[in-house]
Amino acid sequence: MDNKIAQHLVTLDRHAFFFDFDGTLADLQPRPELVFIAGTLHAALAQLVGRAPVAVISGRPLVQLDELLQPLQLPSAGVHGSERRTAAGEYQQLQLDEDLLAHIEHELRLACEPYPELLLESKGVAFALHYRQAPALESVALQLATDFVSLYPETLSLQPGKCVFELKPKGASKGEVIRAFMAEAPFAGRIPVFLGDDLTDEAGFEVVNALGGLSIKVGEGATIASARLPSVNAVDAWLHALLEVRPVSELGTLQPGGEA
Template sequence: MSDRNDQPALEVRRCAFFFDVDGTLADIQPRPELVFIPSPTLAALEQLQGAGIPVAVISGRPLSQLDALFAPLQLPAAGVHGAERRAADGQRCDLALDTQVLAQIERELAQACAAYPGLYLENKGVAFALHFRLAPELETTARRLAEDFAQRHAEVLTLQPGKCVFELKPRGASKGEVIRAFMAEPPFSGRQPVFVGDDLTDEAGFAAVNALGGLSIKVGEGPSAAYRRLASVAAVGDWLDALLHSLGEPAMPITKSD
């Protein structure tokens, strides 16, 4: 890492924290339903929130899955890359989509994927994910299918590549835009945003946080617009512990990855 002298210091009590989930707060598993949030991480998020520091999760998962993963803690959250959003006051702000069109797309996708048993189709309600983690040899097939559906249904869906997955998300859904929406509302407004993510889907969030004068943190390897880097999910847990210990301590400098 190299220092960024043009970046402001990070004062934890004046920050608003945003976290991706899979690959950031939780290790990626062979199938999405096997993912879990470690208990110490849940406790750390609860402690941050209890200290009056706003915390939200920004994920490709639907809100229903996020609530199950974080239970009993319920946080402000954006699901399906921002297509679903629950503000800090509990109000829902979701993209309006044609359910009949989505149902037809699901039927077509299921039929197309049936020819490839190793390809796992996840229906997120307002988005679809083609997972090939259990069959990496199907990456080209998954990409071709996803690109075809994104082109055929361009008025509804857009393609979002990820780690061992190609997602078809609603057009207009963006982690960057949803972070901006949170930052325009209490208790996030007026604070310095911090966003931690690991994937291509998080780059829009990094760009938004950078533009807002905040701290963007990339988990793992690969090129990124993020200002800082953590090596792994375990390193994120250690960083959360350091944040808790830093409360009331001098501000920490923001650094940028090489």
């Protein structure tokens, strides 16, 4: 998509905005609990909320998103769409066997014990194997994740990410929750814009593209997104420019998507 055309399409009165969190609104950190959103970007997001429909679509649980974004409490989807809070405040969640999830977590922790540098993060209805601090364990993490998906194919699906392999509930999809939001007020009737940085966001890009919206990949890597921003700082600058309603000629940060 042409740079100027992409940005000319984005208007606060016609579009609805969806953001991934880690790697999009906040820089990645060595451990997930160290992630934070910069003050300038938080302020811009708060301004956007007052002027257009906004939702956050993340691999994090909703409780973590609320803590990171406070005092904002936005319509959100957590754990890749496993749970969702609508604009009306209704909470929805995929129904899973809690005893089975507890058993899977127990077995995963046992399997990870020989690899203390491999971080197992439990998200309640999903599990993440982080190897950012031990890149040499990538193949180990992949094998563990693949093995558990094979053991529980009716419950789990594999979701690769940046230095992480996630075991998410089968049927969870960022694309489907964006589609659900777009069928509800105040998102319905608007054009979706979705910003994300990781493989987990490609399903969201696919739905947004199909709906005639603007998909924006943050950072490097092949993507089906129609446009690209190079970094979280660039997201901050782009959002501030959008809020200031600058002329198209001054909004020069978006680049075509596709291959990095």
